[in-house]
Amino acid sequence: MVVEAGDRFLVAAAQAGDPHAFEALVRRHQGAVYRVALRMLGSEVDAEDAAQEALVQAWRALSTFRGESAFSTWLYRIVTNRCLKARAARYPMEALPDVLIDRDSDPAEAVAQSERLDALARGVLALPTEQRAALVLRELEGLSYEQIAQALGVTVPAVKGRIHRARLGLLKASDTWR
Amino acid sequence: MALTDPSERLPCGTKLAALITQVAEGAPAADPAHQARCPYCQASLGRIRELWSDVRALADEPVRAPRGLLDEVMARLSGPAGAVTLRDATRGHTQISEAVLAGVARRIAQAMPAVAFASVLAHAAGPGTVALRVRLVVAYGPSLPVLAAAVREQIVTHVRRLTDVQVTEVELSVDDLAAPGTY
Numbered sequence: 191m192v193v194e195a196g197d198r199f200l201v202a203a204a205q206a207g208d209p210h211a212f213e214a215l216v217r218r219h220q221g222a223v224y225r226v227a228l229r230m231l232g233s234e235v236d237a238e239d240a241a242q243e244a245l246v247q248a249w250r251a252l253s254t255f256r257g258e259s260a261f262s263t264w265l266y267r268i269v270t271n272r273c274l275k276a277r278a279a280r281y282p283m284e285a286l287p288d289v290l291i292d293r294d295s296d297p298a299e300a301v302a303q304s305e306r307l308d309a310l311a312r313g314v315l316a317l318p319t320e321q322r323a324a325l326v327l328r329e330l331e332g333l334s335y336e337q338i339a340q341a342l343g344v345t346v347p348a349v350k351g352r353i354h355r356a357r358l359g360l361l362k363a364s365d366t367w368r
Numbered sequence: 369m370a371l372t373d374p375s376e377r378l379p380c381g382t383k384l385a386a387l388i389t390q391v392a393e394g395a396p397a398a399d400p401a402h403q404a405r406c407p408y409c410q411a412s413l414g415r416i417r418e419l420w421s422d423v424r425a426l427a428d429e430p431v432r433a434p435r436g437l438l439d440e441v442m443a444r445l446s447g448p449a450g451a452v453t454l455r456d457a458t459r460g461h462t463q464i465s466e467a468v469l470a471g472v473a474r475r476i477a478q479a480m481p482a483v484a485f486a487s488v489l490a491h492a493a494g495p496g497t498v499a500l501r502v503r504l505v506v507a508y509g510p511s512l513p514v515l516a517a518a519v520r521e522q523i524v525t526h527v528r529r530l531t532d533v534q535v536t537e538v539e540l541s542v543d544d545l546a547a548p549g550t551y
Contacts, residue, residue, distance in 0.1 A: 199543050206489060207489055208487045209447040210488075211487045214485070221431070311426060329423050329427060331427075361388060368419065
């Protein structure tokens with residue numbers, strides 16, 4: 191999922207002041223940055239704003255990146271912080287983007303699954319923000335506990351606690367749509 | 369907080385959180401023998417598995433960055449601000465920005481087969497002249513000194529041809545070997 195090979199060169203070139211190298215980094219990582227913002231904020235417009243702000247901020251703060259974590263983890267940190275600071279997600283929220291419908295499967299089941307995934311995404315949005323951030327990075331982005339701890343600036347046990355609570359909260363909330 | 373108390377237990381004494389972790393992390397059951405015959409555990413595991421199948425489907429949904437995001441970000445970045453003024457000024461001055469000179473040199477370098485990625489910074493050295501800092505990622509294979517000399521030669525020749533700017537210096541480094549498909 192995350193392309194680390196080559197990031198080191200591109201980061202060094204971008205840190206030296208080459209916007210083109212940074213453009214290559216944005217090209218690699220914008221999908222992940224936007225995805226996190228979308229799951230954190232719920233609206234495509236808000237997610238695009240947050241992703242744009244996060245990436246511009248990354249360029250400006252590039253000299254502070256020392257390579258102690260992967261570049262992708264550093265970006266996750268910036269976009270997550272931005273989303274945590276953004277106004278609380280609206281709930282009920284705007285329509286979610288259309289989900290992929292598997293055309294080979296039963297259409298009725300595909301619609302039912304699509305509705306369940308919409309409800310699930312809303313359930314994620316209804317979680318307390320810090321739990322939501324940890325859950326999104328773990329369940330939807332597949333980061334390790336250590337990477338999440340780096341991205342959120344908290345300890346691994348704190349991350350585990352948040353994820354436990356978020357999962358439990360999601361399970362309880364799913365009673366209303368399952 | 370009571371709703372999501374991580375120590376919440378099923379009537380059989382099993383922690384609900386342990387069952388969730390078992391499904392979400394693919395962890396082994398703490399007490400497989402109990403779990404296999406306990407209706408509370410089985411009912412909870414069933415619900416958790418259904419929910420997590422949806423969680424994984426949500427994670428697999430193809431969410432792509434909006435088309436304009438990259439351009440919007442790049443438009444807001446501050447790049448090099450300097451420019452080279454061309455010597456010939458018979459009917460007004462011509463300036464070529466450092467960013468444009470870097471872009472021209474980068475394209476020339478990247479057009480060479482063994483160059484996977486080129487990063488170029490340009491610094492105006494004086495009227496009609498520029499100094500370049502070139503960082504390369506190259507494919508494994510060619511002799512690096514030969515390649516470096518060829519890149520330098522191409523850049524000096526074609527920057528001159530395309531911009532009428534004299535390249536006074538090409539500080540060049542080969543910084544990485546490209547794994548196939550990396551750049």
